[in-house]
Amino acid sequence: MATEKTHGQLVADGILKENPIFKLALSMCPAVGISTTVMNGIMLGIAVLMVQVLSSVTISALKDFIHPRIRIPTYTLTIATWVTVIDLSLAAYFPAAYIKMGIFVKIIVAFAIITMRLEMFACKESVPASFWDGLGMGLGFLIGMVVLGAVRELLGSGALLGYDVLGFKPLLFFILPSAGFFVVGLMMGFFNWIEEFYKARKRG
């Protein structure tokens, strides 16, 4: 039962139609907790992208070997292995980035989005298709995190990427975790509104 989508479509779907944050609403806890600045968003996004692609490819390559009764533990094991590998490699070869990324990398083990993609896609599809699907999902998450981070950083600390833009701090509330849900909600509404808008225009 191979997918009929082309590789380009798989990537585009991950970013737009099936965006992990705004459409699938998965991995909300970490997304909301960490997207306080653009830089945090980029860091977590890149880490998720790497783990997602590596895990998707691994599961897809080993799909005949994995017993269906124990597939979820195997997924978790795969994700944990790649997270550890990335964590150790970053600490050894990119110590400057690791100081900032270290705590984000470790929590990826518990990301619902990665397990969900392995369950829905990688365990049924070929290795190349899983690679492109993982890439699309990872990019979708990365972009979502950057958008969230930008809104929250601008409104919470009046800055973008650490540079002072506004010169004052509009609302401290936006860098607190609870504000993440408000921003995600508003962004979801915004995305849906755009979709409706285009659909309406197509019809009429």
Place this chain on the structure above:
Amino acid sequence: MKMIITIIFRLTVSCLLAGLVMGTTFVLTNKAKKANEFAREERVVYSLLGFSKENPIPESMGMYEVFRYLVSENGQQTIGYLVPLGGHGEDGGFSFIRIDLDAAFVDKTDVALSHDKVREQGDRDAAVQAALGTDKTIRFVEQTVVVTDHGERTAYLLHGKFPGYKTNIAIMLALAPDYSVIGLEIMEHEEDPGLGAEIEQNYFKKQFMFKPFEKIKAIEVVKEPMPVEYVDALEGKIDEAAAADMMKQYKDNDIYALTGATISSDAVSSGIKAMTRKFAYRFDVLDQVIEEQHIGVPF
């Protein structure tokens, strides 16, 4: 039954594979990771003492490590210090000084140990244990670095760890011989990004600069807006001499808490307060013992 065996077999193979991948990565990266950590610590030490690549440490400067141990013998506890012997640049071996809990000298044992091996905890512990004999149990507590220049003490470097808002905060603190603060670096923490994590920013950690021992002993955190001139000085927006003057002007003030992170701010201040007080007491005792017993230490 057959299915269970298949499951067990496949899960075992998966686990072994995962273990193999992780183990290989660990072996491949461990050396580089250790080297990174050591290099970082060295860089922090240099910057705390005011040295850099352009301004290297002079020949006349010495750095001596003092290791503190807890020794128990028949239910009685004593504190042991492993100190180097001999003058600057000489290798005079090491001596283990024991002091009881009432600050009285107990005994002194020479320890056979080379200067390269003293940094490895395993080698060091074994050498101390061998020198003391098997009837005592030892436990390593912490190490302090005494920095000297031309035989005069210039600074102490302390490692500290205390609970923060989430997990432990590890710091490195540089004290002058009169126990006033001359530098602070946050080594590890997991405080909230944007809130407690601001403890590693200059405008927070540089507030401790030049604070005298008298002030550190009773330091508190205040929830007040920080004067703009002080922030500029701490952030390095004005030139160095003027910034130092400004910090000295505020040296008897309390610490201004971080907005939205009073607990983290308080954790760091209280941690430094406790560390400095205990260190000053212990080191005064050690100094007195060293003087009374005429122990030839290089610092």
